[in-house]
Amino acid sequence: MALVGSWLYNICLAVVCVVPTQNELKFHYTVHTSLDVVEEKVSAVGKALPDQRELYLGLLYPTEDYKVYGYVTNSKVKFVIVVDSSNTSLRDNEIRSMFRKLHSSFTDVMCNPFYNPGDTIQSKSFDSIVSAMMVQSS
């Protein structure tokens, strides 16, 4: 499972991997390619009023091994969660609440006056919240 892309451009802000896996690169690719779908979905709902927009994008696309979920904040920061296909304990609602938690944690990071938007996130509390969330879910 991994997360977080992008400000205005699709720039990687942070990628966190549970299971320090041998194949971290593959996750990077998965997250990166999922941005295609995110962009398409965002542009499709972009015409709706911003306050009515649902931030949670749902399942982006299924692959054989992973399920990729997406979430876009109003300032177009993208969160992506990748879950193992075999993991059936995480339903849509759990994923949604994970994104909410992630969003609020990310908002805290942004509120830090010393954080420069666009830089890679280096925050202990953010890290601990994210890793706690992932340990819990796995």
Add this chain to the structure above:
Amino acid sequence: MSPTQWDLPPELCCRPMAFVALTGLDVVYNAVHRAIWDAFCANRRADRVPISFKVLPGDHEYPKCRTKRTSYEWYIPKGILKTGWMNKHLNLVPALVVLFYELDWDDAQWKEKQSECATKVEIVRTSLQGRNTKVAVVLIQKKTPLPPGEDVVASERAAALCNACDLSGKSLFVLPHTDHLVGYIIRLENAFYEHAQTYYYNEIRRVKSHKEFLNKTTHQLLFVRHQFKTGFFSELKQDTQNALKHYRSAYGLIHELRAHETNMLEIKTLAGFINYKICRLCFQHNTPLDAIAQFRKHIDLCKKKLGSGDLAFEHTAWMSKQFQSFGDLFDEAIKLGLTAIQTQNPGFYYQQAACYAQERKQQASQFCSHEPNVTYPLPDPLETLSGVLDFYGQRAWRQGHQSIDPPDPDREKQGVLALQMKERSVQHSELIIALLSNAVAQFKKYKCPRMKSHLMVQMGEEYFHAKEYTKALKLLDYVMCDYRTERWWSLLTSILGTALKCSYLTGHVKDYITYSMELVGRASTLREDQKSRIEKNLIRVLMNEVPEEEPNCDAGSVRAAQGLWGERLTLAAGNEFTIEVQDCVPFIQCKARFLSPSFHVDEPVQLHVYLRADCPHPVRFAKLGVSLSNQEYNQYCLVEEACKVKDILEPSSQENMCLVPGKTRKYCFKFVAKTEDVGRKIEITHVDLMLGVESGRCVYLNWRGGGGDAASAHEALQASRSFKRRTRLPGQQLEWDTVSVQASTMVISRVPRISVQLRHEPPALTNEMYCMTITIQSEEDTVARDVCLTAGLKPGQDANLTQTTHVTLDSSEGCDDAHPALLTDIVVGDLQPGQKMEKKLYVRCVNTGSRIFLFHVSYAISSTVEGKDIACKCHKVRDETVTIDTVVPFEVAVKFVSTKFEHLERVYVDVPFLLMVDILSASPWPVHLVDSQIQLASNMAAVDLPQSQVAAVVLQTGECASECFSLKCPPVQNGTSTVAAGHYLISWKRCVHPLTCQPLLIIVTVPVVLPLSHPLPPRTSELPSFGRVRESLPVWYHIENRTGMVQEVDVSVEPSDAFMFSGLKQVRMRILPGSVQEMVYNFYPLMAGYQNLPLLNVSVLRLPSIPSQLLQRFLPTRIFIKVRPPLHQHEPFLTLCYVMHYIHTGC
């Protein structure tokens, strides 16, 4: 590529169509038969019935039918589906055999022919022994048949023929060989189609009838087989709904089979076939979601059915094929009109197929890497007697065997070994690349650029594994920039790593250097030790040595690469490379800036170049050069050191040329701009940094503009946003982020030290010579040479202003249209330090309005900059511009009035009138009217000598001067309606102007008059200007008849209180044409003062249109009456009487 065992058989993938055999046609030699055959097979569009026709000889041997089994009690099936079965029913066993026979109803040898035909039918029947195949006969006839029932012979003979051939009447057809062949053929084939439908219907029933004999324990395979066959026959019958139903139940049954290692492959193979059929039919029924759901179910069920561990690659190969064939089906459906979406398109299936193919490759390398002494087993366990398998998905060495354990363990081992050896020869990379490129094509279509890039990376990597390094390099290079712009460094680093290996193995020096530079630089996420290794290699390459090999490369390729690099060493030419850095993120950053956005020409232009290295080890460079838009300056912006090859590593004593990691180095350049470049921009076109040596191998890093690479724009943005405190670094160190690029500067002229002052009195008056005094004073320390003044109307204003403004330096001559609006480069000469000089400029503005004037002084001066003498030009623009308003000096109004100062609309011929001129001063300055003059036109005459009455008058602002001239209009020729009156001229000047100044002239055109002739103008003559009380005042009235007729005129005089008079009070008279009637009245004034004369009423009887008022207007109405001078004693009384009378009457 030859078909592999994993490819689906073509008979499975095709669309099943009813098979009808045509016999008795000689398509080679008989033209008629040929035409019939062509009509059958040509132009088979969708609207024709789905039949596959085949021409067979009459005695063709059809596949033998095995004897029907009556009991399944002891029967143990050997497999699920025979390999030949589908082909048999598609191409070998027809649903209907049609015999073509040439026979007319009235054939002479009817009997013989009939029996021949019957024989032929019999032959066909014999060879179809045991089959349910129908037989039909078509008689090819030359004549057009009569309508049914009319031809008695025909119906009789038809019945006879049917009888002889043992045919039902429905199976006998007549094909007249006439014009409408295609129409007949279509009717024929529809009839054939019906027969075929019946045949397949019967076949389905036959297969179904077996069911009751089967039991669940031993005949499980048959359940599947029968369902599959039923489905297939239904498809042949074109009943796809039922076909789908049967295939679905076959699919359900196949997963109920007991699966074990020996039959796993067979089960999967058949499951794959049935799944393919189901998906295909679902797409055909336009229910793609069903197809996808079926496929998902299929994969989920089969994913775990791994089969033998030693042959694991078989499972992945099969999985890969499943995804690929589903992708093909999906793609085909899209081509037929299905719409796919971004998240559900064939690309995903191709991608997954590639994924499994990669896994297969991995497993193959794991299981098939035998020792070299292991040889292919003999006899070949994969060989079969017939060359093909009997049943789909079985092992060649134990066909038909259905027990759980293999019958012969040794043969089993040999068979597995043979399969593994075969797998080794498979070109896995080729398969993977083909699948990936299919997926790329799909993702491109469905807007997934990142997915596409990802797949292209995979393709590149696969090419790398396949040792096609050049192709790999091409692909990787293509996608690299996408990842670079998205700043996904971890991915970029991985791609660069592969690309570096490829470039090493192919000996591409330039690519090797480029990738190394990027991998060593700040965008790379490699560890320090990896970076260090790469940098050392990079330095080796720069020193023209062979780099160390990259890790994880194929040993054979490495050897070849070392050879290639060795050759590169000896090459004399082609060792100079230029790398454009804006497309990558190299390990050296560069920023160049001019210290100021503009420099005066008399000060040196300063340029700083900042360099910084991000690599782990210090790096030396050989040359740093800045190229500017004017290349003459390039020589001043160059740092060079003739360094030897060997000391490229150790920091030399002259630290200038060495970049220490993490430290910013600054290089300052200074040059004096050329005077020609004044007003021009100097731009940095590029910055070049040379690494290596010119004699050996050298690399130019080329930064376009003032530096910056693929990543620096974003970094600059981040730096500008950053809240980080900028700590001052010790010494001369600079924070890199604080340096901003300034890639261009302007060379501007030297600041002039000269003062220009202007004296004038606005506003200007129209047409006057407006004087402006310009004072130029030099404040320079040396002589200002070639002082030039440009003065006049500022260009770029309204074009009309240029036409109506004229300037001159000379006041004595007039200033007319020939003079320009702007005087350029008036030579003033040299100015000594402190010298002052005055110039007068005269401006004439023809019309009013505000104008912007420009005063511009330029001069040359010599100056010394940086020990260089330069001649610089200076320009001084006096407050940029002066705006001057122009106003008219006065307004002149001209009007005509009668002699009684009444307004005149028209003028009567020969009747005097007045021209009245009012001059109203609008000038803010007093204006001196020098003279005025009237210039009359030829057909206008002055009554007396006109004289100016306003000459030498000075008008203050708002004052008005008036004068009038008495004029008369002589008779005009008939036809001319208007008459030009002439011009009125005023000459004037400003009061303050010296006398020498020429007066200016204003010409006013007097309006045209409309003279009318009067038929009977009455007039008085010799009326004195005044009268005296009680003194007789004789008045003569003349009435002239200018008409051509005798006019009768009534004249009457109205009495007046102020006058007594004698004369005709009322008279009627006739006046002859052309003659004048004189009437004399003797008035006797009674009162003093302005008095109305007794009114003379004249009415012309013939011309009642002329009112008497019109006639009266020519006559004086008033006269001033003076008091009589006191001559006698009694005069005072009289005077008193007058006064009293005056008071009494109130006049």
